[in-house]
Amino acid sequence: MLIPYTSKMIKSWVKHNGKKLFCDICWVIDKRQCYYYIFKKNLSSISMNKVMNGNLKQQCGKNNTLNDEIANHVKNQYDIDPNSIDLNIQRNKENNLFELTNRWNTFFKCEKSLYKVINKYLKTNNMDYSLHDYLKCTPNEGVQNLKVLSHSWENVKNLRKEQCNKEEEIINILIYIMTLFHKQIRDFSIFSMLSERLICLLNMGNSKNYSEQTTDSDVINKYKFKFNCSKDTILKAFHVYNSVKVMNDELFDILFDKLNNCYTMCPTQDHQHVLINDEEILLTLITLYNQNFKNHAIIDTIIMSLKKSSQVSPAVLVNSILYLTLLSRVDIPLLDQMNSSLFYVSGGGQQDMDYHGEEKEQMNRTKKVYNTTNTDDNNICESEIDKIKFKFELSATDCIKLLYAYFVLGEDYINWFVIHKLLLQLCDNLKDEQNILLLKKEKEKGKIHEMVCIIRSFLRYKKRNVYDNLPKSVKKVLKNLCNLYTDNEKKKIRDRNFVHKLSWHLIKLRIPHVININKGGILFDVLEKNKKLVWLCFSYHHYYVKTIDLTAEKLLQMEIIKAMNYKIAKIHYYQFSRMKARRTRFEYIRMCRYYSLRDRRNYDTEFEGWSLPYINWYHKKNKNVHVSNYFYNYNPLSEMQY
Numbered sequence: 001m002l003i004p005y006t007s008k009m010i011k012s013w014v015k016h017n018g019k020k021l022f023c024d025i026c027w028v029i030d031k032r033q034c035y036y037y038i039f040k041k042n043l044s045s046i047s048m049n050k051v052m053n054g055n056l057k058q059q060c061g062k063n064n065t066l067n068d069e070i071a072n073h074v075k076n077q078y079d080i081d082p083n084s085i086d087l088n089i090q091r092n093k094e095n096n097l098f099e100l101t102n103r104w105n106t107f108f109k110c111e112k113s114l115y116k117v118i119n120k121y122l123k124t125n126n127m128d129y130s131l132h133d134y135l136k137c138t139p140n141e142g143v144q145n146l147k148v149l150s151h152s153w154e155n156v157k158n159l160r161k162e163q164c165n166k167e168e169e170i171i172n173i174l175i176y177i178m179t180l181f182h183k184q185i186r187d188f189s190i191f192s193m194l195s196e197r198l199i200c201l202l203n204m205g206n207s208k209n210y211s212e213q214t215t216d217s218d219v220i221n222k223y224k225f226k227f228n229c230s231k232d233t234i235l236k237a238f239h240v241y242n243s244v245k246v247m248n249d250e251l252f253d254i255l256f257d258k259l260n261n262c263y264t265m266c267p268t269q270d271h272q273h274v275l276i277n278d279e280e281i282l283l284t285l286i287t288l289y290n291q292n293f294k295n296h297a298i299i300d301t302i303i304m305s306l307k308k309s310s311q312v313s314p315a316v317l318v319n320s321i322l323y324l325t326l327l328s329r330v331d332i333p334l335l336d337q338m339n340s341s342l343f344y345v346s347g348g349g350q351q352d353m354d355y356h357g358e359e360k361e362q363m364n365r366t367k368k369v370y371n372t373t374n375t376d377d378n379n380i381c382e383s384e385i386d387k388i389k390f391k392f393e394l395s396a397t398d399c400i401k402l403l404y405a406y407f408v409l410g411e412d413y414i415n416w417f418v419i420h421k422l423l424l425q426l427c428d429n430l431k432d433e434q435n436i437l438l439l440k441k442e443k444e445k446g447k448i449h450e451m452v453c454i455i456r457s458f459l460r461y462k463k464r465n466v467y468d469n470l471p472k473s474v475k476k477v478l479k480n481l482c483n484l485y486t487d488n489e490k491k492k493i494r495d496r497n498f499v500h501k502l503s504w505h506l507i508k509l510r511i512p513h514v515i516n517i518n519k520g521g522i523l524f525d526v527l528e529k530n531k532k533l534v535w536l537c538f539s540y541h542h543y544y545v546k547t548i549d550l551t552a553e554k555l556l557q558m559e560i561i562k563a564m565n566y567k568i569a570k571i572h573y574y575q576f577s578r579m580k581a582r583r584t585r586f587e588y589i590r591m592c593r594y595y596s597l598r599d600r601r602n603y604d605t606e607f608e609g610w611s612l613p614y615i616n617w618y619h620k621k622n623k624n625v626h627v628s629n630y631f632y633n634y635n636p637l638s639e640m641q642y
Contacts (some may be wrong), residue, residue, distance in 0.1 A: 070134055078116040095136060097171065097236050101178040103135045111183050115190075115490065118176050122193050127169055129599025157500060166201050167233050173198055174240045181244045188246070194246045198237075202254045204230060229255075231262045232314050235280065238287040245290065249545050252291045259284065260298040263305075276305045278316045285323040292551065294441075294544040303334060307387050317341055318398045325405040328544075328552050334490050342402075343390045343418070372506060388421045396439065399426040404451040407458050416466060427474045436480055452481040454560065461563035482521070493518065498537045499525045502571060506535075506591050520564075521555045533596060534566045539573050547576070569596040 068471070071082040075356065076639045089103055108114040116121045121127060173194050180190065213217060234255050242246075263276060276284075281302055306312060306320060320485055324330045366593050390620040394402075400421050406414050430436050493516045503515050512529040526535035530564045542554050550558075563567055 001269065001272060043107075048181040066134075070131075073130065074113075078113070078120060080113045082118060084113050091137070097174060097240070100175055100179070101135060101182060103193075104175060105182040108179075108183075110124055114179060114183060114185075118180075118190060118194075121176075122190075122197070125197075132172055132175075137215050138381060150252065165468075167230060170198060170201055170233055174236060177244060178240050191244070191246050191474055192248070195246075195251050199251050199254065200253075218396055229258050233258065234262075235283060238283050242283075242287055242290055247291055249291070252293065253296070253545075254288070256288075256293065256296050256298045260296075260301055263298075275309055276302065278313050281305065282319055285320060289323045289326050292544050294329065294547065294549075299324075299329055300329065303329070307334070311358075312341060314392045314394075314398070316426060318394075318401055322401045322405045325408050326547075326552055330409060330413075332413075333447070339418075341391065343388055343421075345387050346389050384417045385420050385424070386418060390421075390425070394422075394425055395437075396426055396429040396435070397431065399423075399450055400451050400455070401518070403455050405492055407455065408556050415584070418609065420470075423470060423474050427471070427477045430477050430481070431473075436484065437476075439481070439484070448482075449481070449484060449522050452478065454556070456482055457520030457522065457560050458556075461560055471520070471548050495524065496525075496537065496539065498539055498571075498573065498576075501576075501590070502526055502535060502537055505585060509586065511593075520560065522560060524561075531597065532566050533569060533593070534561055535569045535571060537571050537573070547562060548572075563602075567596050 070087065071085070071368070074080045074085060086106055086109055089106055091103070092099055106286075108117075117128065119132070175433060177191065177194055180187065211267060224332075237255055241252075242488065284298065284302060288296070293299075302320075303324070304527040312320075317338060321330070321335075323344075324334070352510060392533055401421065403422050403426075406419060438450060439445060459470075495516065503513065506513050506526065511528050513535075514529065515526050517524040517527045524534045525537045527533075528535075538550065538554070542550055571589075571592065576588070579588060
């Protein structure tokens with residue numbers, strides 16, 4: 001006899017018709033947990049306590065059945081040994097993206113098993129929703145998937161294919177990426193293929209590659225309708241790619257377009273008054289900076305929102321100044337408004353700082369004050385610094401970010417009185433050594449340390465007069481901050497193939513050098529031993545997207561390197577990668593070295609920006625006169641004069 005019951009029904013039933021329990025099965029009907037007991041008549045009745053005490057054993061039996069079904073499924077579908085997966089997963093009530101990623105990370109004990117699951121999805125374009133549903137269930141739903149597992153796996157696959165949600169598939173792909181990151185797998189080929197799959201999903205399946213990869217006509221027809229991704233899913237993608245630190249121009253161009261449409265297609269009639277949440281502004285700016293997007297329309301939307309908002313939080317204000325500066329999108333009116341929200345000049349009421357009229361004269365006066373040693377000018381400097389008041393309390397991290405942003409902007413935007421005030425505020429916040437050690441607990445501790453080193457190098461080499469006029473306490477704090485991570489600096493430097501290729505060519509040319517040297521927070525890719533020459537290998541991530549413009553950070557580092565009295569030889573990836581012949585690369589490197597050591601373009605602004613001759617065309621033209629180990633007008637290195 002098969003009797004369905006709930007918790008209330010069992011209590012009333014046992015009182016009148018207590019029967020001996022034979023076996024039971026549990027599944028879900030309409031989000032309610034129901035039990036089906038099989039009873040035999042003419043058996044002695046049992047008490048309610050025995051039934052309730054047996055529920056724990058029954059629960060364990062159901063979990064074991066579920067684990068066996070999952071183990072068999074993984075074995076049949078992916079040929080994964082059940083010993084390589086962990087079925088005893090600790091589950092929380094939360095079911096967000098990062099919690100699911102932790103479950104996937106603990107479920108697969110080895111990387112090979114995870115590779116098999118992801119590779120099968122990439123080959124077949126069929127998501128294993130059964131495995132995802134098993135890992136998504138919470139402790140209260142631990143045995144609810146038995147209903148799903150009671151059916152055949154093929155029927156479940158067809159059922160989920162009909163009810164397939166593209167947004168759910170996007171989130172599952174993001175789980176794959178984050179799980180690979182937690183497993184410390186930096187396989188960019190898999191990252192790129194998963195990113196391509198995201199592009200196909202976001203493009204409504206119109207991609208030719210997507211139609212070629214899949215042979216299922218139902219799936220192709222399913223992806224033809226228009227798909228609008230929700231804002232929450234886009235922000236989750238931002239979180240994932242910011243953690244993994246992977247760049248993909250095509251993917252984020254689509255994501256930024258969709259997010260911009262979410263902001264501009266607002267119900268209000270006036271589209272200019274778009275107010276964005278502070279957390280979303282900060283997350284979007286960080287993603288734009290990581291992806292090197294400079295000319296996207298969403299930046300204009302964020303700037304408009306910052307201008308129209310009546311009150312901006314201090315954290316968003318400081319980070320907006322920093323990231324908009326690093327994206328080269330700060331102009332004088334925007335900086336004027338942000339500075340007015342940041343500080344004011346006391347005396348005769350609160351007067352906001354601006355860069356028009358009197359402010360330009362004040363900036364010129366600061367240059368004269370710091371370039372002289374007159375006592376009267378020093379007194380004027382101290383009085384001007386005391387007049388500057390901050391509207392809210394700045395932490396040490398905020399001071400470092402503002403100083404770095406002002407130095408990246410350039411001397412035309414710098415008010416040295418404000419710089420001096422920020423340095424004094426930084427010194428006050430870090431008087432104790434314990435406060436300095438607290439910076440190690442920051443999330444962006446590596447980037448903060450790099451900023452401090454570059455700030456100190458900028459003041460020491462480029463603005464020595466300003467550095468000499470600083471108090472000794474400020475100099476000591478800056479030095480202690482720079483020496484904070486000296487023991488771990490070498491471990492953090494990642495080798496690049498581009499640098500090793502250049503080093504191999506220099507070895508063949510018998511030029512003594514060292515690679516990956518960190519000086520003053522700036523990474524020298526290659527530093528020659530006999531000459532004060534620095535080789536910089538400009539890879540793809542050193543340029544803004546869809547441009548050949550170097551990032552603002554790289555330009556600042558080049559200015560500091562020149563102030564250190566080094567000469568710079570630039571190797572661009574889009575030139576070096578097109579030279580397939582080895583002899584062409586050797587001549588390109590020799591000419592780069594010659595131009596860097598002897599040419600005037602390193603110093604005269606009118607010649608700056610000229611590119612090297614077309615060496616590849618030159619070799620094609622003179623291909624007939626080429627002799628092995630000989631170049632036209634070639635001088636041996638031993639006879640070259642510099």
